[in-house]
Amino acid sequence: xxxxIMITGGAGFIGSHVVRLFVNKYPDYxxxxxxxxxYAGNLANLRDVESAPNxxxxxxxxxxxxxxxxxxxxxxxxxIIHLAAESHVDRSxxxxxxxxxxxxxxxxxxxxxxxxxxxxxGWKKGxxxxxxxxISTDExxxxxxxxxxxxxxxxxxxxxxxxxxxxxxxxxxxxEDTKYNPHSPYxxxxxSSDHFVRAFHDTYGMPVIVTNCSNNYGPYQFPExxxxxxxxxxxHGKPLPVYGKGENVRDWLYVExxxxxxxxxxxxxxxxxxxxxxxxxxWKNIDIVKVLIRTVDRLIGNPEGTGDSLITYVEDRKGHDxxxxxxxxxxxxxxxxxxxxxxxxxxxxxxxxxxDHQDWLDNVTSGDYxxxxxxxxxxx
Ligand code: NAD
Ligand code: TYD
Numbered sequence: 001x002x003x004x005i006m007i008t009g010g011a012g013f014i015g016s017h018v019v020r021l022f023v024n025k026y027p028d029y030x031x032x033x034x035x036x037x038x039y040a041g042n043l044a045n046l047r048d049v050e051s052a053p054n055x056x057x058x059x060x061x062x063x064x065x066x067x068x069x070x071x072x073x074x075x076x077x078x079x080i081i082h083l084a085a086e087s088h089v090d091r092s093x094x095x096x097x098x099x100x101x102x103x104x105x106x107x108x109x110x111x112x113x114x115x116x117x118x119x120x121x122g123w124k125k126g127x128x129x130x131x132x133x134x135i136s137t138d139e140x141x142x143x144x145x146x147x148x149x150x151x152x153x154x155x156x157x158x159x160x161x162x163x164x165x166x167x168x169x170x171x172x173x174x175x176e177d178t179k180y181n182p183h184s185p186y187x188x189x190x191x192s193s194d195h196f197v198r199a200f201h202d203t204y205g206m207p208v209i210v211t212n213c214s215n216n217y218g219p220y221q222f223p224e225x226x227x228x229x230x231x232x233x234x235x236h237g238k239p240l241p242v243y244g245k246g247e248n249v250r251d252w253l254y255v256e257x258x259x260x261x262x263x264x265x266x267x268x269x270x271x272x273x274x275x276x277x278x279x280x281x282x283w284k285n286i287d288i289v290k291v292l293i294r295t296v297d298r299l300i301g302n303p304e305g306t307g308d309s310l311i312t313y314v315e316d317r318k319g320h321d322x323x324x325x326x327x328x329x330x331x332x333x334x335x336x337x338x339x340x341x342x343x344x345x346x347x348x349x350x351x352x353x354x355x356d357h358q359d360w361l362d363n364v365t366s367g368d369y370x371x372x373x374x375x376x377x378x379x380x
Contacts, residue, residue: 003029006077008062008110009084010034011041013221014135017259018081023049025263030054032075034068035084036061042364045220062106068113078123080114081266082107083135085193088224089186093318096185103189104196107134111200118206131207132197133266138214138251138278140191141174142181143321146249155282166280169249173327174212176274183319198272207271211262214278214326217346218255219353223361226250227347230289231354232361234296234307244316246286249323253279254346257339264335278326279339286311291344295351 005022009015010033022031035041037059049055056075060067062084071077085103086092092099114132117123146154147170155167182191200206217227230240261277269275293307331337341349354361 001028003079004032004076005029005079005081006032006034006072006075007081007083008034009041009082011037011043011045011057012083012087013040013045013218014216014255014258015083016045016220017218017255018083018262019046019055020049021256021259021263023052023055027054030056030075032071032077033057034060034062034071038086040087040222042220044360044363062110063101065109065113068110069116072113072117077114077117079131079133079266080110081133081135081262082110084110085190086186088222089139089184090224090317092184092186092189096189099185099189100192103186104192107193108196111196111206115200115204115206119204123207131209131266131271132200133262133269134194134197134208134210135262136194136210136212137187137190138174138212138276138324138326139184139187139321140180140182140194140212141178141324142183142187144170144172144174144323144325146247146323147171167282168280168325169282169284170323170325173325174276175327176212176276176330183321187321201272209265209269209271209273209275211265211269211275211277212326213258213261213276214251214253214281214324216255216258217252218350219357220360221255223365226285226288227292227350228354228361230292231296231351234293234310235300235355235358237310239312240289240293240307240310241312241314242286242289243314243320245313246284246289246311247322248285248320249282249325250285250288251278251280251282251325252288252343252346253277253281253339254341254350257341260340261331261337264337265331268335275331275335276326276328277331277337278328279343280326280328281339281343282323282325283343291347292351295347296355299351299355 010019086099154169158168182188201208221228223229
């Protein structure tokens with residue numbers, strides 16, 4: 001079936017993996033990547049698909065309502081996968097307004113433009129996959145406690161509602177019906193955008209879907225986020241700024257597994273529903289840092305333990321959420337999705353990718369970003 005799908009934020013980390021998957025897997029679809037190319041958007045992330053006949057890139061701001069309406073009309077858009085956002089918590093603490101603008105007003109502008117296109121009959125109503133798919137985060141649910149069954153040291157083995165066993169740092173998990181309780185300006189802005197998306201279904205009947213995913217890792221992630229930043233720093237013998245005691249827990253998913261989930265849900269998910277996406281893969285930050293040090297040292301031929309002295313405990317992030325843990329049983333049960341990679345395998349692939357792509361790292365961190373980085377982190 002012919003489709004014209006707009007993917008917003010397609011030049012960013014997750015968006016570039018989604019664009020690549022859709023362009024390669026669906027030659028009948030025309031993929032229109034709409035991205036403002038902020039510091040986080042980079043066309044180098046899409047070199048391998050940029051000349052595909054079913055792919056078009058348009059530099060545009062989702063906040064520009066008229067511009068977005070024009071693009072939807074010109075390309076006869078009949079489905080949207082919305083990833084464009086400001087995505088880094090530390091930046092949101094310094095500059096919450098930009099997050100409200102892009103994540104809340106930008107999403108609203110896109111929704112309104114989509115509603116006009118949909119009401120005009122441009123979307124084939126009733127067709128599976130003709131919908132506004134909003135990509136959100138598990139951070140909207142707030143923070144979970146670290147807890148343990150009596151006398152057992154975390155992580156302990158627990159059983160998810162899917163029936164599978166996995167390691168966890170607490171008894172509670174974020175489920176689709178967990179109450180929203182965002183703490184950072186980033187998560188507050190994403191929560192607000194999620195509410196607007198659902199309101200457009202409840203008010204106008206627009207076919208929407210929202211998914212909330214845990215932390216992603218993998219190639220093409222901007223090196224201000226924990227994993228690529230630390231890989232780059234270990235390689236160059238620079239300090240690794242671990243916030244607080246490094247005890248915070250995050251639930252990590254390989255980015256291509258997220259992209260596969262997005263493909264599945266876009267085509268088979270139930271309209272107006274929410275799906276949580278995550279791999280039941282909880283790690284304390286400090287343990288991830290140790291895995292990264294071991295892996296980078298081994299791959300660049302340093303003696304074991306070389307990078308340990310780089311660990312530098314720094315002041316904690318303000319309002320730092322203690323633990324995120326997603327229960328993705330619903331997605332596994334109803335749509336048969338499973339993460340394809342074990343974490344050790346994913347981390348090995350990821351570290352190798354960054355070590356092999358120093359030019360990409362240098363390129364995305366050159367220019368204005370350097371100045372910002374020094375100011376933001378006061379690091380040499
Ligand atoms: P990213 O920061 O790497 O990329 C964001 C992209 O959006 C960039 O290409 C940027 O240029 C573009 N963009 C920003 N403002 C824009 C605007 N006003 N108009 C058009 N384009 C704009 O982000 P990411 O990590 O790839 O995250 C993508 C989405 O997934 C976000 O909505 C984020 O909230 C969500 N998410 C991310 C994670 C994660 O671990 N990274 C986890 C769950 C959900
Ligand atoms: P991050 O990659 O920013 O993702 P998020 O805040 O969305 O979870 O951070 C992951 C974890 O790593 C988080 O608990 C904060 C911590 N962290 C550090 O300890 N040092 C750092 O320099 C960064 C960027 C993050």
